[in-house]
Amino acid sequence: MEKVPFTADGLTVLQVELKQLKTVDRHEVIKAIAEAREHGDLSENAEYHAARDRQSFIEGRVGELEDIISRAEVIDTSKLSGETVTFGATVALADEDTDEESSYTIVGPYEADIDRQMISTASPIARALIGKRVSDSVEVTTPGGSRSYEILSIKINS
Numbered sequence: 001m002e003k004v005p006f007t008a009d010g011l012t013v014l015q016v017e018l019k020q021l022k023t024v025d026r027h028e029v030i031k032a033i034a035e036a037r038e039h040g041d042l043s044e045n046a047e048y049h050a051a052r053d054r055q056s057f058i059e060g061r062v063g064e065l066e067d068i069i070s071r072a073e074v075i076d077t078s079k080l081s082g083e084t085v086t087f088g089a090t091v092a093l094a095d096e097d098t099d100e101e102s103s104y105t106i107v108g109p110y111e112a113d114i115d116r117q118m119i120s121t122a123s124p125i126a127r128a129l130i131g132k133r134v135s136d137s138v139e140v141t142t143p144g145g146s147r148s149y150e151i152l153s154i155k156i157n158s
Contacts, residue, residue: 001070001071002071003071003072003073004068004071004072004073004108004109004110005073005075005087005107005108005121006072006073006074006075006107006108006110006111007074007075007077007088007107007108007111007157008074010107010108010110010111011069011072011074013111014065014068014069014072014110015069017061017065018062018065018066018069021058021061021062021065022062025058026055026058026062029051029054029055029058030055032047032051032054033048033051033052033055035047036048036051068110075087075088077089077156077157078156080156081156082154082155082156083133083154084130084131084132084133084154085106085129085130085131085132085133085151085154086106086130086131086156087106087107087108087121087130088105088106088107088156088157089105089106089154089155089156089157090103090104090105090106090154090155090156090157091103091104091105091106091129091151091153091154091155092151092152092153092154092155093129093149093150093151093152094149094150094152095147095148095149096137096147096148096149096150097147097148101152102117103117104117104118104119104125104126104129105117105118105119105157106119106120106121106126106129106130107119107120107121108120108121109121109122124140124141124142125140125142125149128140128141128149129151132151133151133154134151134152134153134154135150135151136150136151137149137150137151138150138151
């Protein structure tokens with residue numbers, strides 16, 4: 001069974017979602033199905049079918065979350081030095097062509113959220129950065145082409 005890296009916060013988010021699905025959402029959908037059944041003919045009952053679809057989604061998501069959580073491995077970033085880019089590090093970069101600066105936090109695949117500048121360890125940028133040091137230059141090959149970045153700083157989030 002392959003372990004999946006997580007920050008402590010990232011794992012907590014999934015555990016909260018799982019608890020919500022099991023303790024609240026499941027019960028609400030069961031009530032909705034029961035109410036829709038009372039309306040009679042199920043073959044043409046849109047409320048019934050919508051509730052069943054919602055139930056199917058909830059059960060699928062519960063199974064998925066239970067699998068992910070069972071394989072989760074929380075990485076304690078407080079023990080890392082911050083001299084090199086690792087899981088859990090926030091890295092400030094400068095595009096060597098445009099001098100545009102950006103910052104990314106390297107997290108596990110289920111925590112990645114580009115809107116919050118959180119990238120997966122499997123992303124091209126993270127793979128190029130891991131193991132590098134401040135002032136190193138990295139070449140990142142993406143589907144959009146190659147780019148060069150200079151590492152400005154590394155901060156370990158603990």
